[in-house]
Amino acid sequence: GAGVSQSPRYKVAKRGQDVALRCDPISGHVSLFWYQQALGQGPEFLTYFQNEAQLDKSGLPSDRFFAERPEGSVSTLKIQRTQQEDSAVYLCASSLMEANTEAFFGQGTRLTVV
Amino acid sequence: QKEVEQNSGPLSVPEGAIASLNCTYSDRVSQSFFWYRQYSGKSPELIMSIYSNGDKEDGRFTAQLNKASQYVSLLIRDSQPSDSATYLCAVNTPNDYKLSFGAGTTVTVRA
Numbered sequence: 001g002a003g004v005s006q007s008p009r010y011k012v013a014k015r016g017q018d019v020a021l022r023c024d025p026i027s028g029h030v031s032l033f034w035y036q037q038a039l040g041q042g043p044e045f046l047t048y049f050q051n052e053a054q055l056d057k058s059g060l061p062s063d064r065f066f067a068e069r070p071e072g073s074v075s076t077l078k079i080q081r082t083q084q085e086d087s088a089v090y091l092c093a094s095s096l097m098e099a100n101t102e103a104f105f106g107q108g109t110r111l112t113v114v
Numbered sequence: 115q116k117e118v119e120q121n122s123g124p125l126s127v128p129e130g131a132i133a134s135l136n137c138t139y140s141d142r143v144s145q146s147f148f149w150y151r152q153y154s155g156k157s158p159e160l161i162m163s164i165y166s167n168g169d170k171e172d173g174r175f176t177a178q179l180n181k182a183s184q185y186v187s188l189l190i191r192d193s194q195p196s197d198s199a200t201y202l203c204a205v206n207t208p209n210d211y212k213l214s215f216g217a218g219t220t221v222t223v224r225a
Contacts, residue, residue, distance in 0.1 A: 031211075033211075033213070041217050042118075042202050042216050042217050042218050043158065043202075044215070045212035045213070045214070048211040050211075056212065098211075101146075102148065102163050103148075103213060104160060105157040105160075106157060107156070107157050108157045
């Protein structure tokens with residue numbers, strides 16, 4: 001597609017529920033990033049993939065968060081047993097080459113845990 | 115100390131004026147610098163990238179980088195109401211994959 005596509009755009013989850021957020025990067029982009037953005041703050045890094053390899057997951061806040069990109073294209077961010085503090089916008093970005101190059105963001109998924 | 119610092123604003127400028135946004139970073143080896151524009155409720159949109167000291171101009175936008183002072187700025191000339199948004203500064207270091215973002219500066223251009 002022309003840009004980074006994320007789905008769903010909005011997700012309301014009951015506390016304790018598992019959720020899966022999808023990211024379809026720009027075709028051919030090697031690098032894929034997941035960020036979390038709280039209201040009024042800049043995006044905070046969660047994890048990075050280079051093709052199918054997860055090279056950095058240092059930003060994942062707990063072991064309830066898991067991300068994968070099995071074929072080096074579409075990625076899924078999964079949050080198990082959601083908590084209220086997980087409520088945020090989850091942004092996916094991709095870039096053509098390895099890191100240090102321009103990254104383009106999707107529209108994000110706004111997760112609300114009630 | 116946060117890795118990337120920005121004045122939160124809001125920065126209010128009259129239409130047609132120059133808006134000046136500042137960003138400082140803590141890691142001296144940072145090598146890639148980006149400005150993103152984020153409209154309320156939307157995702158960040160890349161508007162400028164700069165990699166070497168000096169100025170880089172693109173239309174009404176000019177990015178300025180001073181690595182010795184660990185400082186990067188964005189100038190918006192002839193500000194328009196459509197420039198009203200939050201501007202995010204992002205920095206990348208050679209041995210790190212992630213972009214580190216500032217909290218953003220909110221700009222309001224008043225007609």
